[in-house]
Amino acid sequence: MRIVRLAAAAAALALASPAQAAGPAVPLPQQEWSFGGLFGTFDRASAQRGFLVYKQVCAACHAMKQLAYRNLADIGLSEDEIRAIAAESMIMDGPNDDGEMFERPGRPSDRFRSPFPNERAARAANQGAYPVDLSLIVKARPDGANYLYALLTGYRETPPDGVEPMEGMHYNEYFPGHWIAMAQPLWPDMVDYADGTPATIEQMARDVTTFMAWAAEPELEQRRAMGVRVILFLIVLGGLTYGVKRKIWADLKH
Incomplete structure (x- = not known):
């Protein structure tokens, strides 16, 4: 060690x-x-x-x-595993009612x-x-x-x-x-x-x-997924816009 x-x-x-x-x-x-x-x-x-x-x-x-320890849920750790991992660390907290700082086992929110x-x-x-x-x-x-x-x-x-x-x-x-x-x-x-x-x-x-x-x-995966959805939306919107344009100009020609 x-x-x-x-x-x-x-x-x-x-x-x-x-x-x-x-x-x-x-x-x-x-x-x-x-x-x-x-x-x-x-x-x-x-x-x-x-x-x-x-x-x-x-x-x-x-x-x-x-x-924070609770963030470890994003890589697949369970709530029980996270609580156990957090509790292994002693966290400085306080002050208590006597105005003193104290140590306590960690919590998932720490x-x-x-x-x-x-x-x-x-x-x-x-x-x-x-x-x-x-x-x-x-x-x-x-x-x-x-x-x-x-x-x-x-x-x-x-x-x-x-x-x-x-x-x-x-x-x-x-x-x-x-x-x-x-x-x-x-x-x-x-x-x-x-x-x-x-x-x-x-x-x-x-x-x-x-x-x-x-x-x-x-947040990398969520951001990429959102980017892909936005790109697909813009492709569809672009296609619809082009179709409407063709329709309008076709009507004007007649």
Whole structure:
């Protein structure tokens, strides 16, 4: 558990600002995502597995303040599952009748619990870096889904020949400048998937990326469905308008 927490804590240094690294941006491998394209939808099973990865790895340092536990119903979790997940977190509340703050088990209506009470505590635990909130990380980075997946899978144990190692840094093939302060956060079999899916690094990276993409745009599917309906309506309306025009001009000619 300590190793997991240290890896997740170091993630703040990488996710916070990739542009700070020296060197040109590296072209990202393009992945096929279920939510890509005009008719794309979120893979609920993958998003649920991704939430587990976030919960067990990322949540040690990264908040997701824009999400409430009840929002997890959108990726297929039941009310009982959501209540159990929320109750695992102790939420600061109050003041009570005595004017004092107190902790209580989380409720579905609560937002995801932040791992640190304030910014100073977060920076103190992360060598001065402030762990970025992951609620909108996929929207906040260019080509966000592919960037996040590449970052999580781009670690190499040793740099290429001719590249001198940098003390305290880690080589990442797809990070701008290649050297990153974040230690590799994902390792094989780090989490246990209830559905039996093998927890490879690539699978965990894909699942947590899917979850983050959903978190950034939970209304994506509804917006696309509305867009398709609007397009179909405009096509029908255009056809009717053209037909009426033809009829009117035909009558005028006679």
